[in-house]
Amino acid sequence: MRSLLLLLALAASAHAGEAPSVPVKTYTLDNGLTVLLSHDDRLPVVAVEVRYLVGSAHEVKGRSGFAHLFEHLMFQGSKSFDDEYFKPFEPIGAAVNGTTNTDRTNYYERVPANYLELALWMESDRMSGLLDALTQEKLDNQRDVVKNERRQRYENTPYGMVWKYLARDLYPEGHPYHHTTIGSHADLTAASLDDVKGFFRQYYVPANAILTIVGDFDEDAAELLVEQYFGAMPAGKRAPTPTAEIPVLPGPKHLTSTDDVKLPRVYLAWHSPALYSPEDAALDVLSSILTDGKTSRLYKPLVYEQKVAKDVSAFQASRALGSLYVVVATAAPGQTVDALAQALDGALAEALSTPPTEDELTRALNGWRKGFYGQVESVLSRAQLLSNYLHFTGDADFLADDLARYTDLKAADVHAAAKKWLVSDRRVRIDIVPGPQEQEVDE
Amino acid sequence: MSLHPIARAASLLALAAALAACGAKPPPVDRSGLPAPQADPGWAPPAVETWTLANGMEVWFLRQAQAPLLSLQIIFPGGASADPPGKAGLTSLVADMLDEGAAGRTSLQISEDLQRLATDYGASAATDGLVVSMDLLADKLPESLAILKNMLRSPDFPADEFERRKAQRIAAALADEAEPGTAASLTLRRALFGEGYGGMSPGGIRDTLQGLTLADVKAQYAAVVQPAGARIVVVGDADRAAVEQALQASFGDWQGQPSATLSVVAGAQPTAAIHLVNFPGSTQSVVQVARRVPGTIAADDQLATEVFNWTIGGAFTSRLNLNLREDKGYTYGARSGFNRWRQTGFFSLGARVKADTTRASIDEILKELSEIAGARPVTDQERGEAVGGMLLGFPGDFERMSSVAGQLTSLILDGHPADYLSTWPARMGAITTADANAMAKKYAVGDFVIVVVGDKAALLPTLEGLGLPVIEHDGQGNLLPVAPPAAPPTEAPVQQAAR
Numbered sequence: 001m002r003s004l005l006l007l008l009a010l011a012a013s014a015h016a017g018e019a020p021s022v023p024v025k026t027y028t029l030d031n032g033l034t035v036l037l038s039h040d041d042r043l044p045v046v047a048v049e050v051r052y053l054v055g056s057a058h059e060v061k062g063r064s065g066f067a068h069l070f071e072h073l074m075f076q077g078s079k080s081f082d083d084e085y086f087k088p089f090e091p092i093g094a095a096v097n098g099t100t101n102t103d104r105t106n107y108y109e110r111v112p113a114n115y116l117e118l119a120l121w122m123e124s125d126r127m128s129g130l131l132d133a134l135t136q137e138k139l140d141n142q143r144d145v146v147k148n149e150r151r152q153r154y155e156n157t158p159y160g161m162v163w164k165y166l167a168r169d170l171y172p173e174g175h176p177y178h179h180t181t182i183g184s185h186a187d188l189t190a191a192s193l194d195d196v197k198g199f200f201r202q203y204y205v206p207a208n209a210i211l212t213i214v215g216d217f218d219e220d221a222a223e224l225l226v227e228q229y230f231g232a233m234p235a236g237k238r239a240p241t242p243t244a245e246i247p248v249l250p251g252p253k254h255l256t257s258t259d260d261v262k263l264p265r266v267y268l269a270w271h272s273p274a275l276y277s278p279e280d281a282a283l284d285v286l287s288s289i290l291t292d293g294k295t296s297r298l299y300k301p302l303v304y305e306q307k308v309a310k311d312v313s314a315f316q317a318s319r320a321l322g323s324l325y326v327v328v329a330t331a332a333p334g335q336t337v338d339a340l341a342q343a344l345d346g347a348l349a350e351a352l353s354t355p356p357t358e359d360e361l362t363r364a365l366n367g368w369r370k371g372f373y374g375q376v377e378s379v380l381s382r383a384q385l386l387s388n389y390l391h392f393t394g395d396a397d398f399l400a401d402d403l404a405r406y407t408d409l410k411a412a413d414v415h416a417a418a419k420k421w422l423v424s425d426r427r428v429r430i431d432i433v434p435g436p437q438e439q440e441v442d443e
Numbered sequence: 444m445s446l447h448p449i450a451r452a453a454s455l456l457a458l459a460a461a462l463a464a465c466g467a468k469p470p471p472v473d474r475s476g477l478p479a480p481q482a483d484p485g486w487a488p489p490a491v492e493t494w495t496l497a498n499g500m501e502v503w504f505l506r507q508a509q510a511p512l513l514s515l516q517i518i519f520p521g522g523a524s525a526d527p528p529g530k531a532g533l534t535s536l537v538a539d540m541l542d543e544g545a546a547g548r549t550s551l552q553i554s555e556d557l558q559r560l561a562t563d564y565g566a567s568a569a570t571d572g573l574v575v576s577m578d579l580l581a582d583k584l585p586e587s588l589a590i591l592k593n594m595l596r597s598p599d600f601p602a603d604e605f606e607r608r609k610a611q612r613i614a615a616a617l618a619d620e621a622e623p624g625t626a627a628s629l630t631l632r633r634a635l636f637g638e639g640y641g642g643m644s645p646g647g648i649r650d651t652l653q654g655l656t657l658a659d660v661k662a663q664y665a666a667v668v669q670p671a672g673a674r675i676v677v678v679g680d681a682d683r684a685a686v687e688q689a690l691q692a693s694f695g696d697w698q699g700q701p702s703a704t705l706s707v708v709a710g711a712q713p714t715a716a717i718h719l720v721n722f723p724g725s726t727q728s729v730v731q732v733a734r735r736v737p738g739t740i741a742a743d744d745q746l747a748t749e750v751f752n753w754t755i756g757g758a759f760t761s762r763l764n765l766n767l768r769e770d771k772g773y774t775y776g777a778r779s780g781f782n783r784w785r786q787t788g789f790f791s792l793g794a795r796v797k798a799d800t801t802r803a804s805i806d807e808i809l810k811e812l813s814e815i816a817g818a819r820p821v822t823d824q825e826r827g828e829a830v831g832g833m834l835l836g837f838p839g840d841f842e843r844m845s846s847v848a849g850q851l852t853s854l855i856l857d858g859h860p861a862d863y864l865s866t867w868p869a870r871m872g873a874i875t876t877a878d879a880n881a882m883a884k885k886y887a888v889g890d891f892v893i894v895v896v897g898d899k900a901a902l903l904p905t906l907e908g909l910g911l912p913v914i915e916h917d918g919q920g921n922l923l924p925v926a927p928p929a930a931p932p933t934e935a936p937v938q939q940a941a942r
Contacts, residue, residue, distance in 0.1 A: 086760050091829075114480040293557075333617055436723075436724055
């Protein structure tokens with residue numbers, strides 16, 4: 001068996017450096033709209049993504065959650081199609097949605113290849129004519145919907161409120177990441193039609209957007225359609241990106257909150273390097289070494305051997321202005337939160353004391369390498385990946401470089417990043433224990 | 444390879460191309476109506492190839508070369524329906540135990556062996572089958588199968604690993620009891636199917652998991668994980684000959700018959716009632732309105748029900764979601780669906796709604812049911828949107844190999860033939876408005892059970908007006924005692940069917 005394993009390890013390392021081949025073309029219209037095209041005719045489908053360079057980090061005080069509430073209004077009709085945005089798309093089997101995070105808002109549809117023009121018609125109509133169809137009634141309705149989204153995904157999901165606590169306790173007042181993307185009930189209530197109009201005029205302009213088309217289309221024809229539908233809009237201005245240093249916590253913080261849960265849970269969180277920086281990949285690989293597989297450095301002692309934890313996971317939550325590194329462990333039944341936290345601290349100190357072994361690094365990198373194929377398998381996920389590259393690195397043709405961020409890592413790089421960022425006196429620990437949830441007043 | 448020629452319709456596109464050729468700017472967009480599509484390129488799904496190994500195991504293979512990946516699934520019939528009475532979750536625990544030591548390799552060694560290959564492995568019990576799956580790099584098939592062969596044919600079932608996995612199952616079940624959606628799902632099954640087939644979550648609940656023993660696991664493994672009747676699904680970038688050879692080498696000489704007794708459907712459709720799970724202080728309630736429907740073996744109306752369902756609650760623009768979300772703002776989303784297993788199934792409509800709109804939401808759901816079966820039947824336009832949406836969305840279902848493999852596994856679990864996807868477009872296209880309305884008359888009527896998970900004290904006064912009995916369940920779906928006992932409540936819940 002030993003010789004077989006050696007053979008497997010060698011075979012796996014032979015893959016190093018290979019990246020899925022994805023063609024990319026980018027250009028800019030006269031009005032500043034950035035266009036990204038990537039052709040792929042394996043299936044008769046095409047994905048369109050329109051990304052606006054605005055997220056919750058751009059929100060002003062008293063309007064937390066507004067970028068996301070605004071995203072909902074983009075599905076409520078526009079000047080020449082004042083109806084549900086989904087209506088022309090569901091009868092053609094399209095996959096349609098929008099998402100908002102701290103750094104950007106994106107809208108997308110995957111349509112049959114022969115319906116590309118419909119997607120461009122609809123996206124351009126709302127980019128140019130949202131306000132012509134906006135009403136107070138639509139705003140009030142979607143405000144209710146978003147508050148229900150908050151209730152569903154945060155208030156009534158076990159441990160769901162922790163994301164609010166992490167934002168509040170890791171970032172100082174005034175930092176763009178101090179609040180969550182979903183926002184507060186009070187701020188959602190305060191949002192007005194004038195807010196919507198001002199936000200649209202500032203951020204929803206061609207110069208502040210990236211249009212991405214991926215899939216089965218004729219490149220020349222698509223370029224003509226893009227010019228036709230988007231080229232005549234007034235440019236507007238590229239909105240400034242919020243700037244902020246990665247905060248340095250003055251010392252360790254420890255907070256406890258109650259929630260409607262059955263088992264206590266401990267969250268440890270640190271500030272960590274920004275999306276696409278070299279250390280960002282090193283911390284991704286660290287996560288694999290800490291919690292992927294039964295022999296990983298935290299799973300094995302906590303879940304497999306001591307059985308003090310029901311589960312443990314670690315991840316780098318990558319963002320443009322600086323990321324969070326989070327370790328989460330849930331207590332096994334009968335274990336106290338303090339027993340869990342103590343065991344977690346011990347296991348983490350041990351895990352970070354030595355660099356990954358060559359075998360640990362090989363196993364982790366094999367998983368990341370395979371994962372890249374999964375990221376480009378569908379036209380929608382590929383569109384979002386490529387526009388992420390363009391938005392955050394300035395280079396849409398970044399796939400091979402992105403893979404190399406991982407495959408070039410040495411054990412010492414992973415260890416150095418862990419030692420630099422996961423410092424025990426610059427972290428926030430949040431315990432969630434069973435008890436009635438601390439609820440904010442709604443309206 | 445292009446699967447189809449890009450057709451060129453006489454449209455704006457052609458005009459724009461002509462103008463561009465002479466260097467002019469294209470004309471302004473005509474926004475008086477939505478643009479027409481180009482010609483339909485025409486597309487048919489790749490055919491599923493089938494063959495049998497020397498031992499009779501049937502293989503379904505679909506070649507898809509868009510990435511150097513393979514997805515492999517093996518389906519052993521029975522699944523959770525093979526759990527003996529009172530032992531819900533046993534087949535799931537068998538699935539958990541397959542990678543906990545095999546042919547002398549320990550649990551930890553197997554975990555690392557798979558990671559070195561970058562092969563993702565999983566095993567779980569569905570209602571009608573135990574499913575083992577691997578997602579792997581295409582050139583790692585023989586090595587991955589060598590590991591899988593040991594896990595399926597020579598599991599060691601170490602006692603200490605069993606105790607650990609059992610404790611993990613119980614902990615996961617306990618944690619889930621705080622999740623309102625899970626509590627609703629467990630209660631819905633118990634309310635509709637009691638202790639019979641389909642009544643329990645395949646993973647079991649704490650009460651049934653506690654009693655499971657290692658001897659139970661070994662016996663259930665021998666009864667369920669056998670080659671006779673098992674099927675293998677392979678999707679991805681590989682030559683058929685190589686797949687045939689690798690599968691034959693790992694499984695071709697494997698012999699054995701399954702022997703589990705399958706549970707059967709208990710009783711009939713229950714009478715209308717409200718089934719309540721108390722989540723004190725909840726700002727939102729989970730509402731599910733449901734009734735039984737025939738299972739996949741008996742049903743000959745599955746495509747027509749999909750059209751009916753799309754209209755009432757299967758799509759974003761369905762009646763239910765436009766009403767509860769886009770008109771009333773009660774919820775983040777409302778949906779309906781037909782959930783069928785082999786022997787039975789259910790049709791449910793539901794949403795997570797703001798707590799003080801719980802009763803109003805139930806009323807609206809009941810109103811939509813009554814209207815579609817009566818005054819507001821499915822229209823020709825709605826039928827066209829539903830059929831169009833399903834047919835034109837079809838190619839998009841073939842993008843990810845693991846999801847294609849999952850679709851084929853679902854067909855096997857439900858007892859459909861290997862050419863199901865090839866014949867599906869023509870069969871779906873033939874569903875008429877009258878067919879959809881026949882389903883409305885059949886399934887939007889009769890007794891519905893209503894599951895509500897939320898704040899009991901606040902909800903009870905509003906629910907009483909429905910004139911239905913209120914039956915209370917705990918977070919595991921168990922019935923709570925009907926009348927409060929004089930003594931403090933015991934920890935053991937009453938286990939009986941909700942009838």
